[in-house]
Amino acid sequence: MNAPEKVLEEFEQIDFLRDRHxxxxxxxxxxxxxxxxxxxxxxxxxxxxxxxxxxxxxALDVIDRNNMIEWIYSLxxxxxxxxxxxxxxxxxxxxxxxxPYSVKGPGVLHPYDSGHVAMTYTGLxxxxxxxxxxxxxxxxxxxAGLKALQLEDGSFCAVPEGSENDIRFIxxxxxxxxxxxxxxxxxIQKAIEYIRGSMSYxxxxxxxxxxxxxxxxTFCAIASLCLMGRLEEALSQRELDRIRRWCIMRxxxxxxxxxxxxxxxCYSFWVGATLELLDVFQYTNYEKNRNYIxxxxxxxxxxxxxxxDSHPDPLHAYLGLCGLxxxxxxNLRKVHPALNITQRAFQHLQQLxxxxxxxxxxxx
Amino acid sequence: MFxxxxxxxxxxxxxxxxxxxxxxxxxxxxxxxxxVYDYFRALLKKDERSDRAFALTAEAxxxxxxxxxxxxxxxxxxxxxxxxLREEMRYITDIIEEQPKNYQVWHHRRMVxxxxxxPSEELEFIxxxxxxxxxxxxxxxxxxxxxxxxxxxxxxxxxxEKLLEEDVRNNSVWNQRHFVxxxxxxxxxxxxxxxxxxxxxxxxxxxxxxxxxxxxLKGILQDRGMSSHPGLLEQVLELKETHCSPYLLAFLxxxxxxxxxxxxxxxxxxxxxxxxxxxxxxxxxxxxxYWLFLQRSLESRFECIDVLLCxxxxxxxxxxxxxxx
Numbered sequence: 001m002n003a004p005e006k007v008l009e010e011f012e013q014i015d016f017l018r019d020r021h022x023x024x025x026x027x028x029x030x031x032x033x034x035x036x037x038x039x040x041x042x043x044x045x046x047x048x049x050x051x052x053x054x055x056x057x058x059a060l061d062v063i064d065r066n067n068m069i070e071w072i073y074s075l076x077x078x079x080x081x082x083x084x085x086x087x088x089x090x091x092x093x094x095x096x097x098x099x100p101y102s103v104k105g106p107g108v109l110h111p112y113d114s115g116h117v118a119m120t121y122t123g124l125x126x127x128x129x130x131x132x133x134x135x136x137x138x139x140x141x142x143x144a145g146l147k148a149l150q151l152e153d154g155s156f157c158a159v160p161e162g163s164e165n166d167i168r169f170i171x172x173x174x175x176x177x178x179x180x181x182x183x184x185x186x187x188i189q190k191a192i193e194y195i196r197g198s199m200s201y202x203x204x205x206x207x208x209x210x211x212x213x214x215x216x217x218t219f220c221a222i223a224s225l226c227l228m229g230r231l232e233e234a235l236s237q238r239e240l241d242r243i244r245r246w247c248i249m250r251x252x253x254x255x256x257x258x259x260x261x262x263x264x265x266c267y268s269f270w271v272g273a274t275l276e277l278l279d280v281f282q283y284t285n286y287e288k289n290r291n292y293i294x295x296x297x298x299x300x301x302x303x304x305x306x307x308x309d310s311h312p313d314p315l316h317a318y319l320g321l322c323g324l325x326x327x328x329x330x331n332l333r334k335v336h337p338a339l340n341i342t343q344r345a346f347q348h349l350q351q352l353x354x355x356x357x358x359x360x361x362x363x364x
Numbered sequence: 365m366f367x368x369x370x371x372x373x374x375x376x377x378x379x380x381x382x383x384x385x386x387x388x389x390x391x392x393x394x395x396x397x398x399x400v401y402d403y404f405r406a407l408l409k410k411d412e413r414s415d416r417a418f419a420l421t422a423e424a425x426x427x428x429x430x431x432x433x434x435x436x437x438x439x440x441x442x443x444x445x446x447x448x449l450r451e452e453m454r455y456i457t458d459i460i461e462e463q464p465k466n467y468q469v470w471h472h473r474r475m476v477x478x479x480x481x482x483p484s485e486e487l488e489f490i491x492x493x494x495x496x497x498x499x500x501x502x503x504x505x506x507x508x509x510x511x512x513x514x515x516x517x518x519x520x521x522x523x524x525e526k527l528l529e530e531d532v533r534n535n536s537v538w539n540q541r542h543f544v545x546x547x548x549x550x551x552x553x554x555x556x557x558x559x560x561x562x563x564x565x566x567x568x569x570x571x572x573x574x575x576x577x578x579x580x581l582k583g584i585l586q587d588r589g590m591s592s593h594p595g596l597l598e599q600v601l602e603l604k605e606t607h608c609s610p611y612l613l614a615f616l617x618x619x620x621x622x623x624x625x626x627x628x629x630x631x632x633x634x635x636x637x638x639x640x641x642x643x644x645x646x647x648x649x650x651x652x653x654y655w656l657f658l659q660r661s662l663e664s665r666f667e668c669i670d671v672l673l674c675x676x677x678x679x680x681x682x683x684x685x686x687x688x689x
Binding site for chain 1: 388394408535539542579583586654
């Protein structure tokens, strides 16, 4: 229905509508209509897109940070009195299970309540972005919950009840360990083996071994290795050069996720950030990338869509902004390409981690 | 009729969602939606194992098929109540046809197939989904799982060839080709490798501007000696005249690089640098900076021995430094 290619006249100035995007994210954080029902279990990730988006826009002052922090903490699955649910701890995506609102422990015993790895990841990043110090996060419980999700082949499931397992959740796990500064939550070696095993004959990464290479999974692979500090240990220079080539070939105007597929705004971040992590983003064509992203901007309601003349959504709105940030769009905060938060939020994390290390030192 | 008004449900206390005083990203549900899910939450809390619970999961799924907790609870009930799994297969088939890009439905199907230990419907079902969207990642993933788990390799290459005839640019199908061959005959026999090389070149003759075919060709040769495959370089140079593309030229650069690694010759390096220049300035200008970067890297790595000797530098030492040894 919507053709991704839109030829722009040379004289056409596409302006970046900052205020519309701020309002788009504000509305996202408030109320969504019922047609968004499929987002219920992932509401925390939607919050992350909006909150991080506002951070990139340097507009966090428009929201009530403290109230939001409370809501996030109400999603933490805390250990019960007898600690029998440790392997199920982490953060929920929303209140959909029906646990009564509470921001403190002990946890409530419920046969089906457990964390979800992507929610633990976005819960922690959202708290950081909002300026929280993570002091109410039960780190050991989160890590126990994380450990329970890793499979023999090194990949992760999303929830302890069982789910599909693939490289996306390795990325979530790596982010969690990185933020908590504690890699006891995962077997790094096995994760690296799974990541290597996901490299395709064409030098991109698929969701798992044998699967088609894809911009999103390639980001997960490379960003995870960077967060682990193992990029050059896991991949040879030759392999890295081949991966650079696969990634850089994804630029058509904006970027697509797989050869011979249409471009899509979100890949300006997935592939762009990967190229940045591999030190070759500087060799891409910024103008064509920018023109494409802005062609998907919704001039009325704000946000960005995957294609021009399509409906915007929080994911594309956020990743479109991140894509623009990578090329140095003025008035946008810089984004940490592996962790996918602003450098500002990242510095807050670094300060926190220094405090933890200092405190650990004084406790002995 | 709302569940809250049904007398067979009067024993259950509905459980509302509780987001506290400041909900974020709140979804505004209709009364009907809330009613179904309030009762779902009530069942979940009790961990009730009953037919009425099973029936309700279908309604909850219809309202939100992405709710993984509902699917998990449904699986618990399928086993606890010993439900007819063949009927469940029919059910999940219908749901996937309606929502083929949802993770939960494919995972559910995989679980049911595993319980039945019966993959007999899978290849046909997936082929049907692919006929509607030939690049559906979930469908291909499920297909690879079924084939590998139940060793259904026999007719897959034929399936791949049929789809490539329909669309030679379908990257998912090229990937599947590699999947099938690497798990069956492999690429180590010269006969197979040559067959695949020729297959690629034939597809390229039909549709030259096809990254997938070139990626496949490079993929199967890159660790088996690109520049040493007999007659290949010549064939590619021939194609360059009539079937040129950025992918052909990039492949050429890679051939030259491979040749240089085995035998560093000034002439080969010059050719490689020329192709990079051609790509940067004319044939793939969107990646101009990248091709110029590659040109500089090649130049730096393979600076000729005679140049180095003139500079009074031992060539081995300098290249060691450059390669980070």
